Amino acid sequence: MGAIKCLPLSRLFMHRSHKRIPPRCVKLAFEQAAQGSDRLTPPHLASFLRSVQGNLSANESKAAEMLAQFSANSGYGEQMHSLDLETFVDFLLDPILNSAFQVSAKPTQDMMGPLAHYYIYTSHNTYLTGNQLTSKSSVVPIIEALQAGCRVIELDCWERKGEIMVLHGK
Numbered sequence: 001m002g003a004i005k006c007l008p009l010s011r012l013f014m015h016r017s018h019k020r021i022p023p024r025c026v027k028l029a030f031e032q033a034a035q036g037s038d039r040l041t042p043p044h045l046a047s048f049l050r051s052v053q054g055n056l057s058a059n060e061s062k063a064a065e066m067l068a069q070f071s072a073n074s075g076y077g078e079q080m081h082s083l084d085l086e087t088f089v090d091f092l093l094d095p096i097l098n099s100a101f102q103v104s105a106k107p108t109q110d111m112m113g114p115l116a117h118y119y120i121y122t123s124h125n126t127y128l129t130g131n132q133l134t135s136k137s138s139v140v141p142i143i144e145a146l147q148a149g150c151r152v153i154e155l156d157c158w159e160r161k162g163e164i165m166v167l168h169g170k
Contacts, residue, residue, distance in 0.1 A: 022086075022088075023143075025143070026088070026092065027085065029048070029052060030088050038085075039082040039083065039084055040082055040084075040088055041082045042060045042061075042064040042081075043060050043063070045058075045063035045066070045067065045083070046059050046060045046063040049062075049063060049066075064081075066091075066097060067080050067081065069096065073096050073097075074087075074090060074094065124154050125154070125168065126145045126150070126153050126154070127139070127141060127142055127155060128141065128168060132168065135168075137166055156168055
């Protein structure tokens with residue numbers, strides 16, 4: 001069976017030149033949102049938040065507020081009025097601005113209904129290219145699941161010869 005090597009999150013976007021390279025899908029999202037510019041301004045960011053992130057209430061004023069909050073949290077040291085590609089990646093991964101990274105000690109929604117009443121964005125064996133008995137591991141299904149909105153990915157990680165690998169079973 002195929003194996004996927006696991007990298008620490010800090011190396012997720014690293015190229016062998018040690019320069020941080022964002023995933024192609026993030027670069028494309030930035031380029032589309034920036035509309036030919038090398039920076040995302042509040043109007044661009046508001047459009048991105050509405051069209052890509054689904055935040056229908058986003059407007060230029062809210063986007064400017066988010067940039068100010070991101071500037072204060074990120075440690076860049078100055079008030080940002082726009083984002084380049086690198087700071088856009090940091091903006092997307094900011095735990096304060098991204099609810100996917102926010103953890104609450106208590107449920108934030110009514111959780112009293114039957115389980116069948118909830119839609120759960122999660123994944124099991126996502127890294128497999130086919131059935132769970134004979135298929136190989138790949139990053140492609142993981143990328144596709146994340147692009148489709150999956151919020152939780154389960155990986156079976158095993159140590160092999162001192163390296164951590166994603167494998168289906170021992």
